[in-house]
Amino acid sequence: MIAYAAFARSGFLTSLAYRNEVWANIFGKLVQVFARVAIWLAVYAGVTAVDGISISDMITYALLGGVVMGATRYDRIVRQVGNALKTGDVAIWLLKPVHYPLYLLAIEAGMSAYTFLLAVVPTIAIVALIYGMQPPASLLHGLMFVGFCALSFIIHFLCAAIFGVLAFWLMTVFSLEWLLQSLISLLSGLLIPFWFFPEPFGTIASHQPLAWLVYYPSAVWLGRLDMGATLLYFGIGLGWAGLLATVLALLWHRASSRITVQGG
Amino acid sequence: MTALIEARGVSKRFRQHKRFPGLLGALKTLVTTEYTEVAAVSDVSFDIAAGEAVGYLGPNGAGKSTMIKMMTGILVPSAGTLSVLGRTPHQERMANARQIGVVFGQRSQLWWDLPVVDSFTLHQRIYDIPAARYADNLKRFSDLLDLTPFLDRAVRQLSLGQRMRAEIVMSLLHDPKILFLDEPTIGLDVVAKDAVRRFLAEINRERGVTIILTTHDLQDIETICPRLIMVDHSQLIFDGELGRLRAALGSARRLTLEFATDPGPLPLGTATLTSDEGLLKHYLLEREDVSLVQVLSEVGSERGLKDVALHEPDIEEVIRTFYQRRNAAAAAQ
């Protein structure tokens, strides 16, 4: 356990080693969040509400997307797992009394914490000052939002790690990274909330695991779910996380035993 | 005394999908179920006792790295049994990992972006090394290998020699009982090689750490390892003391005689003339029992002999002779 805390800390410190990236990071995120806000401003031009959702709701939604998705980098995880397996560098991890997937999770947590504090918080603050941001629907909703953010990070990590391990058997790391990016843009709710999806796509989208990346955390903040539903969907999200963790563990086991038995 | 490492008929075969050349071949490769088998290690057995230092030697592709990987538990043998510290390495990889240290010359285990000392602290956490023990080891090893000047520098900024020294120190911080090194001196200059060799020899002598190292540099073996295991084409071909190998091959010493004036061809009964440059004549002393005095008395004092040089065979020559004889024997069969 101590080891994993140390990994998280070193993930944080490693990011610190590249502190020039912070500015590039802030700038990149500003552009993204501004772009999403601008799209909604254009969509809402001359209209006060669409399906009972106001422009102010949508700006808040766009900002929340930045909060939950701004820090974790799926591309980094996919690449790290994929390359470690393909180049055989993973052997070094098999030599240590450490579980490699947990190591990755700890490192990513440290790196994400760094990006969150130094890039996400300032970006969101700037945009919120300019366009305004709604507070959470209630104190309880606000607290649940924090829980949903943690769940979002875990599911995000698990999906990316699964794609990384798949690179061992399928195509290139690059194409898997690209595939995951497309899936996330479409199915996490980052670009368009599911309440604007035509049925039955809205229902389908809101039951697959990527929905917990952006859609549910934001919906909870905005009070689109009452407390009962909030807890229910939190439970379902935990279920998805458990399932994904099992899939990752199985795939990891297969990949690493293939390396030790067949030599890669 | 029981052995620390026991290998009994250990083999490793790698199976690879057969590949066919050309465009049609590429399609055929996709659907084929044919395999080619590569025997990387074949029926190798040995025992290594606590405190030994063993050099694992052989030409490229002989199966040295494969054997190291099996002993460290990251490759599973195809046949035979392997026991390291009483455990089957790949079955108890984690427990095994805590008691061994591993250095791969070709692969860094340090954290690229962090200062060297941060990699060491992470290592401390991974292996639960008590603080006092850790500080003590770090100080001793850093002094011996002169790491202190660059402990605070990021690993990516180190030279290869500095990095290798840091790798070796890290692999020893948790007091492993066995240290495996796969080509630890590869790419190092003479000075760095020398520092690493002396350090490893000392660790083996003073701390009793068992050392198994593979190398292409015979000097490594000469300084660190009294015992030599030689492999070729996946098979074990020699296991014993370096001195025994020398003796078995007959220590053919080389003798050079220098004359003031060319005495003409000068065949001797005690030594074989191998090349004649006039003033300089080279001989091979094939028989152990012939002494230099006997040779010189055969040459006599009236030939104008100016100088004599006797070369003991060095390890490279011994091993070259060994391979040559083996190949000749194989050809004769």
Ligand SMILES: Nc1ncnc2c1ncn2[C@@H]1O[C@H](COP(=O)(O)OP(=O)(O)OP(=O)(O)O)[C@@H](O)[C@H]1O
């Ligand atoms: N993962 C693998 N898959 C297939 N074949 C392999 C694999 N690893 C090694 N081999 C083959 O096994 C044989 C032994 O390889 P190994 O790396 O053990 O040699 P080595 O003695 O360490 O050589 P070198 O001195 O070049 O490092 C070689 O023929 C090599 O091509």
Ligand SMILES: [Mg+2]
């Ligand atoms: Mg090798």
